[in-house]
Amino acid sequence: MTSDPRRPRREVLAQAVVRLRDGGVQSPEHDAAELLAHTLGITRGALPLVDEVAADDHDRFLALIARRAAREPLQHLTGAAGFRHVELQVGPGVFVPRPETELLAGWAIDQAREIADLAGRAPVVVDLCTGSGAIARAVADEVPAAEVHAVELDEAALVWAGRNLAGTGVDLRAGSMDDAFDDLAGTVDVVVCNPPYIPLEAWESVAPEARDHDPHLALFSGDDGLDAIRVLQRRARLLLRPGGVVGAEHADVQGESAPGVFLDAGGWSDVRDHRDLADRPRFLTARLAR
Template identity: 65%
Template sequence: MSRPRALVREAALVLEAAGVASPEHDAAELLAHVTGVPRARLPLLDAVEPEQAVRYDALVRRRAGREPLQHLTGTAFFRHVGLAVGPGVFVPRPETELLAGWAVDRVVERSSRPPDAVAQIRRPVVVDLCTGSGAIALSLADELPGRGVDAEVHAVELGEDAHAWATRNLAGTGVDLRLGDMDGSFPDLDGRVDVVVCNPPYIPLTEFEGVAAEARDHDPALALWSGDDGLDAMRVLERTAARLLAPGGWMGAEHADVQGDSAVAVFAATGRWTEVRDHRDLAGRPRFVTARLAR
């Protein structure tokens, strides 16, 4: 029988030596996964069974090889939901939670507006482009009813493997999930969407060596790379959002922290958008751009 505290301490040293960014956290999460005991209750665990210790050691070694923690546990947590993830799908990051929250707020705002010549009383419509695991779409489907909003939620994903994960995560939610490219997606929704939200690929091809091994070696290429300047997908998004949105509708898209000016410029340069601005994440870094389709 092994002592949990000693196992976690030894594992954290292994992970730290391997360059893992959060060794203590990951070591504890892996032991919680193996034992079935919530991480907060691990200090109350007296001992770890021998077979559990063997499984734990194997997972720690895989994590030291820079396999994503979420691939090893099979779960990624995002806002108030848990998502099944694994090879073939982009692991959702905490930074994207702010964009998802912005989208929830905008849908609520659009649902409570007074009717006018442009906006008739109807269910608000929101589209999640490049949905990946379905994280943003699932958050919308999970949170909007609690805010008193009955919305149409649509999502699209190009990668077949990622689409399979999204299908699993969005099952039973009522989200309309489709397989395909965001360019040309949802022609049946043209001109009637209230909010478009997207976490597109945005890493320049020139930055390959600088990307963390967990992402570079395990996230699908479709979710990472976007041309020489990282903005190819953002330009497609600009055209697609302009087609889908009703006048006055909102668009929000994540970008790299060095693209605070260039991502904004993609929208500001076309003349189709008003209220174009960038938003910072909790660490104070530029993180996502929002814009409103001109009336």
């Protein structure tokens, strides 16, 4: 008589949670459930309907758990990341979009909608440092009338952006934010950017998922973390039409210094900072003087 090779789902998940927690993963229950659902080809909501896990599925699940416990990003293992109302393809070579960035995208979407409604024309939106194309994709998805442009410097990230923006009508270009879109100078309504903003000296404090797997070009930005935001200030000034707006994410310790880049430069009004759902400083916005 041979033993049943199937294992109870609850037991499989419980053991995986312990493994992930021992590895320092911050959300072991969530990640274990996501990986088991991915292994079985079902949604996480359907997991309670699964009583047992077959041996071959269990083996594949354990392999994913081992990689996650070694702090490989969850999204690299599933190949996907949800962002607002869209699902993005992600993997090695591209910055995995964070939930906090959805707030910045939401602000850009609101600005674009307001222009479409009040001005009665297609709003022009530029996404600098687009990475996976997350913000550009969200704007195109939620404001179909918008004319959306995006740029990315890193070659590997550009490939992912191309996949995520294919068929959306977004104008995706290869290049650097500091000289992108000269042809749009003075015509843009909204500039949005999730730039690198981590100080080089903060290397050791960065979570292994980001430090060891996200492109460093998307993470670090000079000694104080503000180099890219300084470039953004200059570029947004050139691209925006008078009264146009710019928004940019920053680190939670940059709630004063990041908006300060725009205040010190002059020529900007309505410079303010916005907090995330955890009440931490998260992104700045400013309006080009008319």
